[in-house]
Structures are given as structure tokens and as C-alpha cells.
Amino acid sequence: MQRVTVNAWQIGLVFKNEEYVRMITTGTYWFWKGEQVYKYDITQPFAAPTDLRLLLENEELKSVLDVVEVGDGQLVLRFENGLLKQVLTTGIYAFWKSILKNRFVRVNIGETDIPEEVDRNLFQHPLLVPYLRSLSVEPYEKAALFMDGRVVKILTGGTYYWWKNSSSIALVRIDTRVQQLEINGQEILTRDKAALRLNAWVQYAVENIERAVLANKAYDQQLYVALQLALREYVGGFTLDELLEKKEELAAAVKERVETIAAGLGVSLMSFGVRDIILPGEVRAIMNQVLVAEKKAQANSILRREETAQTRSLLNTARLMEDNAILWKMKEMEYVERIAEKISSISIQGNGALLDQLKGIFSKG
Incomplete structure (x- = not known):
């Protein structure tokens, strides 16, 4: 015979000829040869010595266990006395019911968004990080969020987290700060065929990211062309002498002509100016x-x-x-x-x- 002592923090499982017989708790026991006892610390997860599903058919054993089954596309977060202790993937798990209180949070990672019941403070937890993906948007940016090739929402500054799954995620970022676009070396003929070279600039800011990113391609290049054409149209309508007399009105007139086009691009023009009007050598x-x-x-x-x-x-x-x-x-x-x-x-x-x-x-x- 063999003597087995089960302490207060332990539970013993008795097997005979590799079949489960019964459960024993605190105390000292004697067993015949051929009987085998597995002792378990009830503060630790239960690691079954045989198929767990077979053991759970015993109602007595099942009553002292918290059993969790995790399906495909799911995760279960196990909290022990309020602290995250384990992230459970597909499978079946059992934990002893003890003075340590287990809490389980089941999430569906097939849905990319993380539910509110998962505390945001856990997103940097080493146990959870392998199951998350994150993207950041700077405070001065806005970003169009694409999931599986379609726009889902517009994001402002911050760090965003999603579950790792088969869905593709991408951001198209737009800088919302005031930006400057140089329009240099524009060679234009006046009405009296005088060839001028103009250097201009424009300051603008993106106000409507949906128009700038979704409704238009390369909005900044389109803005450049619109300003270029407006300059040519205005300058070409005057003789050289008339243009030099009206040079103070040039910037305001071009800006006014382009503002409607800029609004269609999701852009607001802050200011526009002509830095240089360069005359040909003979005219100079x-x-x-x-x-x-x-x-x-x-x-x-x-x-x-x-x-x-x-x-x-x-x-x-x-x-x-x-x-x-x-x-x-x-x-x-x-x-x-x-x-x-x-x-x-x-x-x-x-x-x-x-x-x-x-x-x-x-x-x-």
C-alpha cells in the first residue's frame, strides 16, 4: 500500500488502471498497488492527466472546476482577482474554484473592433499585445480608415487598436496644417505677346478629407494645375503695361478664381501671392x-x-x-x-x- 497526504490547497484525483475513480480533498489516504493519485495545486490551472472532456463527465469533479471552451475566431481573457493572467485561444480549459476568483471575458476577434468591455489600459499588456495591431495618427493629421478596401471612418489624432485577424487595415493620412505650394517658373504671354516668367506661392489647408482623399486623386497636383491655369488666363488678358498697372490686383483675382475649385478638392486657400514678375532681357x-x-x-x-x-x-x-x-x-x-x-x-x-x-x-x- 502507499500513503498519500493531500494538503489544504490541494485536490487529488485517483485513477485505477488509468481510469478516473474519484476525487479526494484534504487528508491522509492509503491506496492499494495499481491505484495512482495525481495531486493538484488549486491555485493553478488544472492540467488534466487524460482527456479533459472525459473527466468532465464526472459531475463531482465538474462542480469544482470553472470550465471554459474557446471556439475558432475567439479569445477568452482570464482575470484572477481582477488581474489579467492568461489569454486563452481555441480549446477547452479548466480552472479550480478556490479563493482566487476567476473572471472570463470572451471576445470575437473575427470582428476587428475591440469591445469596450476590454479595458484600454490592457492594450500594452505583454499577454495581449500579440493579438493586437495598432496604428497612430498625429495630432495635426486626419486619416481615412480602410478595412478590406473600403472606407469605414475618419480618424483624428491618437493611437488606435484592432484585433489581428484576416481583415486588412490601412490608413490614408492627411496633414491638416497650413501648407505652402510653390508655383515657380511659369512662362506666360501677355495679350501683346510679351513673354513673362512668374514665381508664385499659395498657402492652403485640407478641411474635408473625404473630398481630398476619396473623391479626388492627388488633390495637391490638381490644385497646382488650377492655379497655373488661372495665372495664365489672367495674365493673358492684359497687355504688359496694363498688367504692371494691375499687379497689385493679380494675386486677389487668381485666388478668387481658384477658390471654388479648391473647395471641390476639400481644400481651403489661406493666401496667394506672386513673388516675382520677371521681364525678358530686351524689355528690361x-x-x-x-x-x-x-x-x-x-x-x-x-x-x-x-x-x-x-x-x-x-x-x-x-x-x-x-x-x-x-x-x-x-x-x-x-x-x-x-x-x-x-x-x-x-x-x-x-x-x-x-x-x-x-x-x-x-x-x-
Whole structure:
């Protein structure tokens, strides 16, 4: 005979000739040769020594077990005293009923979305991660969620989780921040056949992701072409001189023409501007000549005004000196002084009359 002791945290299963006979609990037992006892820790999952389904036909044994059967396309999350302890896949499982309280959450992973009863805080749990897939959307993005090739919903910023299954999942992301598109090197003919090269820019933001992604392909390229054509249409309607006069209106006119098209693309135009209007070399040379001529004409006009003012001043001075002998004499002295500043020495040749004339000049009169 053999002696077997079953402790308080254990349960024993007695087999005879490989057939289940009975269950024993806490105590000491004696068994004949040919009988075999399997002892189990009731705080651990039950690992059946033979086919579990056969053992569960015994109602006594079945009553002390929590039995869970997991079908295809399912998972069962086993919580022990509120903590996730195991993720059960397809099969049949048994757990001892004990002071450890088991709770089971059954989920259908054939449905891609994760039910609310699964705590989001568990999505990073090492036991659950192998069964999940995740995609992130930046705070400044919106994304169209495609499942099996069709759009399901529009996602905003955040991290999203789905069950791993046969369904395909893809995101088409759109940056919703204000973006700038450069429209450079546009060679356009004016109405009078002057060839210009324009550099422009536009700032825009995507407001309707359904239109931008689902209803249109390459919305940014379409926006570029629309702006390009609007520029050509506007510039081609004016002569070069008219265009240069209306250049302040150019940006507003083009923006207004394209706004309706942009709305159809799901885009809102924030601002549009023309950075450069580059003229051909020949036209630039002619315009430079015109500019130089205009500046020369302005300079000549200023000189003529100054000469007129000087003449008027001299005339006024002459009138004053005509009526005032002292003022006349002072003016003579001023000119003599200026002449003297230029002379280093004086050699006088002549008779006494010349000396008398010089004396007369320096006399008070």
C-alpha cells in the first residue's frame, strides 16, 4: 500500500488502471498497488492527466472546476482577482474554484473592433499585445480608415487598436496644417505677346478629407494645375503695361478664381501671392532706358527751377543796389575781395591816373 497526504490547497484525483475513480480533498489516504493519485495545486490551472472532456463527465469533479471552451475566431481573457493572467485561444480549459476568483471575458476577434468591455489600459499588456495591431495618427493629421478596401471612418489624432485577424487595415493620412505650394517658373504671354516668367506661392489647408482623399486623386497636383491655369488666363488678358498697372490686383483675382475649385478638392486657400514678375532681357533694357530718361527729365526740371530762383535772387539784389549806393559799394568790395584771394602778387605798370583809380575803388565813396 502507499500513503498519500493531500494538503489544504490541494485536490487529488485517483485513477485505477488509468481510469478516473474519484476525487479526494484534504487528508491522509492509503491506496492499494495499481491505484495512482495525481495531486493538484488549486491555485493553478488544472492540467488534466487524460482527456479533459472525459473527466468532465464526472459531475463531482465538474462542480469544482470553472470550465471554459474557446471556439475558432475567439479569445477568452482570464482575470484572477481582477488581474489579467492568461489569454486563452481555441480549446477547452479548466480552472479550480478556490479563493482566487476567476473572471472570463470572451471576445470575437473575427470582428476587428475591440469591445469596450476590454479595458484600454490592457492594450500594452505583454499577454495581449500579440493579438493586437495598432496604428497612430498625429495630432495635426486626419486619416481615412480602410478595412478590406473600403472606407469605414475618419480618424483624428491618437493611437488606435484592432484585433489581428484576416481583415486588412490601412490608413490614408492627411496633414491638416497650413501648407505652402510653390508655383515657380511659369512662362506666360501677355495679350501683346510679351513673354513673362512668374514665381508664385499659395498657402492652403485640407478641411474635408473625404473630398481630398476619396473623391479626388492627388488633390495637391490638381490644385497646382488650377492655379497655373488661372495665372495664365489672367495674365493673358492684359497687355504688359496694363498688367504692371494691375499687379497689385493679380494675386486677389487668381485666388478668387481658384477658390471654388479648391473647395471641390476639400481644400481651403489661406493666401496667394506672386513673388516675382520677371521681364525678358530686351524689355528690361527698354524699361531701364525709359526710367533713366524719366529721371533725367526730373533732374533737368529741378535744375531749371534752381536757375530761375537764382536769376530772381540776382534781379532782386540788382534792384536793391540800384537804389542804395552803399550797398553797391559793398558788393564791389565783396567781388574785389574774392579776386584778391586768387592773386598772390600784383605788379602795377602805368601812370598816376591808375593809382588814383585804385584809391577810388577802396575809398568810401
